[in-house]
Amino acid sequence: MTRETVRIAMNGVTGRMGYNQHLVRSLLAIREQGGIDLGDGSTIWPEPVLVGRSEARLAAVARRHGLDAWSTDLDAVLADPAVDIYFDAQVTAARAEAVRKAVAAGKHVYCEKPTATGVTDALELARLARDAGVKSGVVQDKLFLPGLRKLKRLIDGGFFGRVLSIRGEFGYWVFEGDWQPAQRPSWNYRAEDGGGIAADMFPHWEYVLHELFGAVRTVQAHVTTHIPRRWDEHGKPYEASADDAAYGVFELEGGAVAQINSSWAVRVDRDELVEFQVDGVEGSAVAGLRRCRVQHRAATPRPVWNPDIPATEDFRAQWQEVPDNEEFDNGFKAQWELFLRHVVLDEPWRWDLLAGARGVQLAELGLRSSAEGRRLDVPELSL
Numbered sequence: 001m002t003r004e005t006v007r008i009a010m011n012g013v014t015g016r017m018g019y020n021q022h023l024v025r026s027l028l029a030i031r032e033q034g035g036i037d038l039g040d041g042s043t044i045w046p047e048p049v050l051v052g053r054s055e056a057r058l059a060a061v062a063r064r065h066g067l068d069a070w071s072t073d074l075d076a077v078l079a080d081p082a083v084d085i086y087f088d089a090q091v092t093a094a095r096a097e098a099v100r101k102a103v104a105a106g107k108h109v110y111c112e113k114p115t116a117t118g119v120t121d122a123l124e125l126a127r128l129a130r131d132a133g134v135k136s137g138v139v140q141d142k143l144f145l146p147g148l149r150k151l152k153r154l155i156d157g158g159f160f161g162r163v164l165s166i167r168g169e170f171g172y173w174v175f176e177g178d179w180q181p182a183q184r185p186s187w188n189y190r191a192e193d194g195g196g197i198a199a200d201m202f203p204h205w206e207y208v209l210h211e212l213f214g215a216v217r218t219v220q221a222h223v224t225t226h227i228p229r230r231w232d233e234h235g236k237p238y239e240a241s242a243d244d245a246a247y248g249v250f251e252l253e254g255g256a257v258a259q260i261n262s263s264w265a266v267r268v269d270r271d272e273l274v275e276f277q278v279d280g281v282e283g284s285a286v287a288g289l290r291r292c293r294v295q296h297r298a299a300t301p302r303p304v305w306n307p308d309i310p311a312t313e314d315f316r317a318q319w320q321e322v323p324d325n326e327e328f329d330n331g332f333k334a335q336w337e338l339f340l341r342h343v344v345l346d347e348p349w350r351w352d353l354l355a356g357a358r359g360v361q362l363a364e365l366g367l368r369s370s371a372e373g374r375r376l377d378v379p380e381l382s383l
């Protein structure tokens with residue numbers, strides 16, 4: 001039995017995503033299952049090297065999980081030939097510079113989205129990685145959610161016929177931070193720190209729409225800041241300079257239209273924090289993070305508009321649950337496993353820095369569309 005150890009410098013590992021999703025639920029979970037089983041008696045074994053700004057916090061994380069490698073010196077870690085991959089889950093504004101350094105040091109790169117705060121930087125990173133001959137990957141976790149996997153299964157099985165429209169509703173109330181602490185970091189609400197809901201969520205919508213229904217060809221967005229004043233982690237008030245709601249209409253290749261609302265200033269009256277309703281000629285579906293329900297054309301009721309009498313039908317009861325039919329692993333872990341197989345075995349992989357740049361492009365064009373009050377074309381990106 002052989003074990004291929006892959007050393008991964010993990011930057012931003014004290015943050016929400018870096019710690020919970022990437023370290024604990026992905027790489028440590030892979031180690032707990034004995035590595036990635038390659039089926040021939042060999043395994044891939046991820047070996048994290050924690051990187052960050054605070055020695056004490058890194059040491060605490062390392063101790064908690066029995067790890068022995070951490071550093072506050074990114075340059076020294078990147079200079080170490082034993083490190084194979086650089087992973088970045090820092091605040092968005094810090095990412096491009098660190099990724100540039102990692103590529104220059106010849107490391108493969110995997111990072112959170114958005115890959116940069118602007119498309120020029122995002123494309124430059126993709127070009128640098130290509131020219132250096134290193135492999136790259138960007139987190140596109142929503143594709144691996146059970147609800148969206150079931151939706152993809154319906155699409156692949158021809159359930160919808162021609163898809164007409166997609167309506168997405170994402171969001172929840174993020175507390176302002178005065179009388180109850182906010183449940184998201186304050187940098188999310190400051191434009192100067194790379195915050196904003198369009199920059200955060202449009203990259204997700206780009207790859208979800210692209211992979212499931214067709215590339216986004218135009219965008220028209222209304223982006224706004226509903227809550228202009230918030231309180232930070234230390235209880236200090238600040239001006240929310242970034243948008244907290246983005247209402248977008250996206251025309252897709254193939255003719256479908258998607259309309260997605262993203263808001264941190266909305267209260268939830270849904271089954272899940274994000275839901276997509278897909279209407280096709282042959283049937284419709286509502287997919288969330290975990291669930292997916294369908295209504296086929298043969299089982300579609302015939303409502304008649306009459307506001308003078310109470311609703312006679314329980315519309316929500318007329319949908320049918322799509323069964324799991326398989327076990328779904330954590331989405332971040334599932335994508336990590338594919339990236340590590342891509343690095344070690346050269347298996348096919350399409351979620352690279354160019355794919356990441358498409359997400360940044362859509363966010364940038366969405367913000368521009370809103371500022372200029374018009375619909376914009378989304379040109380195809382290439383290197």
Ligand SMILES: NC(=O)c1ccc[n+]([C@@H]2O[C@H](COP(=O)([O-])OP(=O)(O)OC[C@H]3O[C@@H](n4cnc5c(N)ncnc54)[C@H](O)[C@@H]3O)[C@@H](O)[C@H]2O)c1
Pocket residue numbers: 011012013014015016017018052053089090091092094112113114139141185200
């Ligand atoms: N894929 C997803 O669903 C998803 C969800 C949330 C966030 N994200 C992305 O993950 C990244 C991190 O978000 P988060 O919510 O974990 O944020 P966070 O604030 O919890 O963590 C940020 C990390 O970056 C470090 N950091 C903070 N300020 C820094 C600075 N000025 N320079 C360098 N490092 C700094 C922090 O120490 C921390 O380790 C963001 O790019 C965000 O867009 C992705």
